Amino acid sequence: MNWLFLALLLLSDPVGDDHGAQLGYPRAAIYQEVGFADLTGFQMRQKDGAWQLGVRLDRYPNPAAAPLGFSLAVVAFYLDSQPGGSEKLPGCGLKTPAAGGWDEAYLLSGWGAEKRLPDGSGQPARAWREGDWIWLATSLRQRPRVYVASGIYDPFSPWAFRSPQPGGGYWRLDGPASAPAALDVIAADNAAVWASGVLPAAHGRHSWRLPAALALMALALFFVLRALRLKG
Ligand SMILES: [Ca+2]
Numbered sequence: 022m023n024w025l026f027l028a029l030l031l032l033s034d035p036v037g038d039d040h041g042a043q044l045g046y047p048r049a050a051i052y053q054e055v056g057f058a059d060l061t062g063f064q065m066r067q068k069d070g071a072w073q074l075g076v077r078l079d080r081y082p083n084p085a086a087a088p089l090g091f092s093l094a095v096v097a098f099y100l101d102s103q104p105g106g107s108e109k110l111p112g113c114g115l116k117t118p119a120a121g122g123w124d125e126a127y128l129l130s131g132w133g134a135e136k137r138l139p140d141g142s143g144q145p146a147r148a149w150r151e152g153d154w155i156w157l158a159t160s161l162r163q164r165p166r167v168y169v170a171s172g173i174y175d176p177f178s179p180w181a182f183r184s185p186q187p188g189g190g191y192w193r194l195d196g197p198a199s200a201p202a203a204l205d206v207i208a209a210d211n212a213a214v215w216a217s218g219v220l221p222a223a224h225g226r227h228s229w230r231l232p233a234a235l236a237l238m239a240l241a242l243f244f245v246l247r248a249l250r251l252k253g
Contacts, residue, residue, distance in 0.1 A: 052173065058173060058204040074159065083131065100168075106123050115203060
């Protein structure tokens, strides 16, 4: 274990729940691949004081040969890092719980990551692959609350999500125009998300297994050090 990394969160997400609010996939042949927008994990870790966000998808088809090794999905991270912020989640079409507004967001595609502010302004962010995981770097030193949603990447959409329309289409999802464009989210109860349109923070009701393990290890280390000191 690399002690530069302080892993504080590792969540898994089921395979096969990548249909959003019962949306149909676009009819273009590339979208008949399975699992490309299916979130299967989310992690946060702190390195050299700054928080990094990691996400895992079920499969990584890459017909457009994008540099990060996948080209069909977009993943949006909306971060609540300070009081106030925006409750509308642009792109994925969901909203945060009341008083949980986001302050900065990251849009991740196979071509890289972009940091966005609620006013729509953006700047490039660093993203990279580590095996099955895709990571991106934030400059936040305090742990944010994070809302995570995936969808189909659309380079022509302002917030990068392909949107639904009734009857669908070659490039469009099939569903009501008012339906969220998200296909999967990190949440304890996806059905409640689609029914309410409200996306809770990723760690809202999950157990914190890693922190407990780390706390136990720290406690053990403390006793070992104390024992050594008593002997000396
Ligand atoms: Ca999933």
